[in-house]
Amino acid sequence: MSRVAFKMYLHEGKTDEYKRRHDELWPELHELLKQSGIGNYSIFLDEETNVLFGVMNVADEAARRELPNHPVMKKWWAYMKDIMESNPDNSPVSTPLQEVFYME
Template identity: 60%
Template sequence: MKKVAFKMQLHQGQVQEYQKRHDELWPELADLLKSVGVEDYSIFFDEDTHALFGVLKIEDPSRLEELPQHAVMQKWWKYMGDIMDANPDNSPVSVSLKEVFYLP
């Protein structure tokens, strides 16, 4: 399994809403993520910068490129776009992070 890490930016004052929406994650979105091989997915919040840090495991990271083609993913992005930085296609502005340390 390969780890994939990234950061996104939450708008000021939106952490409770972000948490609520993820607590109520749509089953069809969870199924989609699992169908491309996503496992052990966590998102962390930095209170000082409002940055979100995502980490997930996946056998083949190139399968993540399939996600934008699915209607449920596009619907989720639109749903989340009002509380976080988003691109014109509603996808979250996401910056890949490079692993610099790992302790197995």
């Protein structure tokens, strides 16, 4: 099991909409993430900068790397692209973060 952390970038004024969409997370996306070995997934928002910080446990790194190819993931990204910085393929602009400390 590994932990993966990253940051993404929310558009100004889209906090409530981002939260609403995640409160109503599609069951098929939830199931896909679980089947891909992702758990304990949290996203935090720095309201001063609109930077989102995500962290998740990953049980199957190969399955996680396959997520961008899944139709449900592509559909979710298309749904989210209007409220956050996105790449040409609609995936969120995401910056991986290096873990420098962990306490269990």
